[in-house]
Amino acid sequence: MFITFEGGEGTGKTTLIAMIKEYLINAGKEVVVTREPGGSKIAEKIRQVLLDNHNTEITPHTEALLFAASRAQHLDEVIIPNLDKIILCDRYIDSSMAYQAYGRDLGEEFVKSINTYALNYMPDLTFYIDLDPEVGISRVNKNRTDKKDRLDSEKFNFHIKVREGYLKLVCKDQDRVMKIDGNRSIEEIYKEILKVILERLWMILS
Numbered sequence: 001m002f003i004t005f006e007g008g009e010g011t012g013k014t015t016l017i018a019m020i021k022e023y024l025i026n027a028g029k030e031v032v033v034t035r036e037p038g039g040s041k042i043a044e045k046i047r048q049v050l051l052d053n054h055n056t057e058i059t060p061h062t063e064a065l066l067f068a069a070s071r072a073q074h075l076d077e078v079i080i081p082n083l084d085k086i087i088l089c090d091r092y093i094d095s096s097m098a099y100q101a102y103g104r105d106l107g108e109e110f111v112k113s114i115n116t117y118a119l120n121y122m123p124d125l126t127f128y129i130d131l132d133p134e135v136g137i138s139r140v141n142k143n144r145t146d147k148k149d150r151l152d153s154e155k156f157n158f159h160i161k162v163r164e165g166y167l168k169l170v171c172k173d174q175d176r177v178m179k180i181d182g183n184r185s186i187e188e189i190y191k192e193i194l195k196v197i198l199e200r201l202w203m204i205l206s
Contacts, residue, residue, distance in 0.1 A: 007129035010136030051149035102165025131182035133159035
């Protein structure tokens, strides 16, 4: 299974992925954990460019193209070679749709056109952790010990548009994308997500 985790800033995706990974490994499953942008040597270098606070001159189109380039490298090096395992990926193409198509107003068609390769490898299951951006940014400000990255530091209205974009994506692909209430404790969210994953795995194995 190829499983992705989506959401705005401060939704706890990284923590949830670590908890799910631990459970699945203890259950004897082969698990690969990765992230976007990044996940491989070249893709991580692109990540550094994208998230560096000093790179304020990056235009929306360049930003979208860099995400797509990072994703192509990530697909070839990490995702495709491991499709026989359980892949847990922190962000994927839905992030580009939410952040660039909606947050940057580039539109779905442009983002889809530069991600044609990735569209051939869509996740089996995507969890979108929904949270009020005000709460999420507050968590980032409170918990992040290092400085915020370029996207964290965007104006609040940008994060509102990103959330609206995600909610539109949920409505368009309800078979794949599951909306999860992010206002609960990490433990409650973890239990709900794990239950769905195990049910899907049982269906595949049976």
